[in-house]
Amino acid sequence: MTDVQASGPVLAADGRPLKRSLARALRRQKLRALMLIAPLLFFVAITFVIPIGSMLFRSIENNIVGDTLPETVLAIASWDSASGELPDEEVYAAFVRDMIVAVKNKTHTRLGSRLNYELAGISSMFRQSGRQVRKWDPVEDAPFRDKLIDVHKGWGEVSTWALIQTYSGPYTSGYFLNAVDLQLTPEGIKLQPEEKRILIKLFIRTLVMSLIITGACILLGYPVAWLLANLPTRKANLLLILVLLPFWTSLLVRTSAWKVMLQQQGVINDVLVWLGFVADDSRLIMINNQFGTIVAMTHILLPFMILPMFSVMQTIPPSYLRAAKSLGATNWTAFWRVYFPQSIPGIGAGCILVFILSIGYYITPEIVGGTKGVFISNRIAYHISSSLNWGLAAALGTILLVVVLMLYWAYDRIVGIDNVKLG
């Protein structure tokens, strides 16, 4: 140890900086560790990062207009839709040239479907026109404006062309606007028509119902977790098996079982009628609504609340409660002031698990939710498999992801994420 070393960078025995020597020494270890997790990294990249990335991208991607109508997009750029006049013949000619190519490649119907999301009816315009345009020659049959309007009078309306112009860019905010009940029109951003404004309502319903389900899980799960943590080992193990039992049953079976229980001719109603609490002609409606969804989902997600609470409660020694009582606290005060605060990390972990699972839940609301009890994820599924509007589905999914991240952040700010313990 010399004074030089003390003031400058510390050197290893061979005179190289100690930091670099250390890094060299650790490199092999790091490399080996990386090799070990490489399969997992690869798997995660393929099955998680790339799909999520492509989903996020799909929600703003809008290449279809530019790819299908390249010349039209160029020609229409200089047209002022606010003038109220139809575009020039030049635009119509470009459109016909593009359409001839598109019809040959059979891509014009896809474009029609895409634009149909924004303007109902435009899809059939593209299909009808495609059949005519196919027979035309781009040079000899000019001019095209009146011919096109003859094929479908929609081509004579300013709004049609304004729509094409609005959506001519490679990226669009249209899907996101649609996802929050707005629409991108040539005149700017506007509210969707009244009857189409359902998504915001669905988002709010999803959040509120998830909160109710999380709350119900806390209320029902806390005593169970407490029992699990405080019973003698043998009994606790038996109870734990009962808690885990639902995991061994198919989700579909459990959900269907609730259908049997809750329907109007179901077990609960039968019992209530038999007991005389409910008249036979006014049986309770407990399924295909929000109540059904909440009951079934609380039941299904309950283990995810109980298990983290249980593992945290297990770490709280019973001597704390005894100490509190010896200091003069009643049973309730001892629980509320001493035991409960120490169990909060478990509640936090359970809440995060249950809330995040329920906010994206699909099967159960689909089966027992009817129309009033469905979640935003059911809408996403509809757009992916039925309406094939993947852009909108992607935008909805992205918003859901952002909402969850924001809630997670808020939780971290309020409760602190290091207060979450799984055991």
Added chain:
Amino acid sequence: MSAENGSDGFVTFESVQKSYDGETLVVKDLNLSIARGEFLTMLGPSGSGKTTCLMMLAGFETATHGDIRLGGVSINNIPPHKRGIGMVFQNYALFPHMTVAENLSFPLEVRKLDKSEREQKVMRALDMVQMGEFGGRRPAQLSGGQQQRIALARALVFEPELVLMDEPLGALDKQLREHMQFEITKLAHDLGITTVYVTHDQTEALTMSDRVAVFNDGVIQQLAPPDELYEQPTSSFVAQFIGENNALHGEVQSIDGDVAVIKLNSGDLIDAKPVNVSNVGDKTMVSIRPERVEFNMSRLAEGSHTLKAEVLEFVYMGDTFRTRLRVADNDDFIVKTRNAPDQVRLKPGSTVDIGWMPSDCRALDA
């Protein structure tokens, strides 16, 4: 009439029994009376029932039979939080989510004291254990010894008349433990509180207590002040359990007043004081403390029996020498001698004569 004075103590156990499973008794017919201001230690091996007794006194276990009284009042049916007994737990049980000051303030809050009075008492209790500046810390930020002090302060802050301590020093290292033994005793005597202390460490019991109750198998084997317990054990269990002890087995050959002649299993004869043997031919365990063995035969009375001993091992311990001997077929006979200028250092392999005053050698039950 005050029930506390006279024969009844401040705390009394009256034929108390406790069973957990309905088949075996953990505590068998316990009768114990603790005077006001007394420091009583319950000492015993694990499973001897001492902690159960403490828990019954604190109210966390109910007595299966019998009566426990505090200040003359039966507390069998009083819940723990109404007994007003301070308690220090084995692992301190300081609430981890509260600061030190909040921990101390807790018993005062549940007693609905107003804020200024609470702060004053918390400060006083913290000063009492020399932890005045630590009020804002969390228990996890304190060392074991500091946590111990806080636990003590918390048990005392609401000024209970009775404090229970359940092996409170078990987790501390030796030096700190000895220091805390002294502090706890001093505090208890200064404040004049009655203390019931549970431990399995006999040194702790001997150095701290006014009286020690030695538990074994659910029964108090001996209840006596430390010196009496050490010097005059009344049973072989106590003799073995308290301090270091040399045991020799044999049977009584003759009894003459305070001196009995014991014929050891090896055939040797020795003198001993009969304690709980009364008939010739009784099997007995003779107990002699390592520091009461005598090498200098001139100090013994005329006609005393002596034994030949072979030196097996000599250990230098600083203040004492510890010599292991083979005496009457016992390979584990320990002799402790003070390190003094005229003291002989016995060589392993050599043979010496040993003896003792009959009063230092107690013939106990076998």
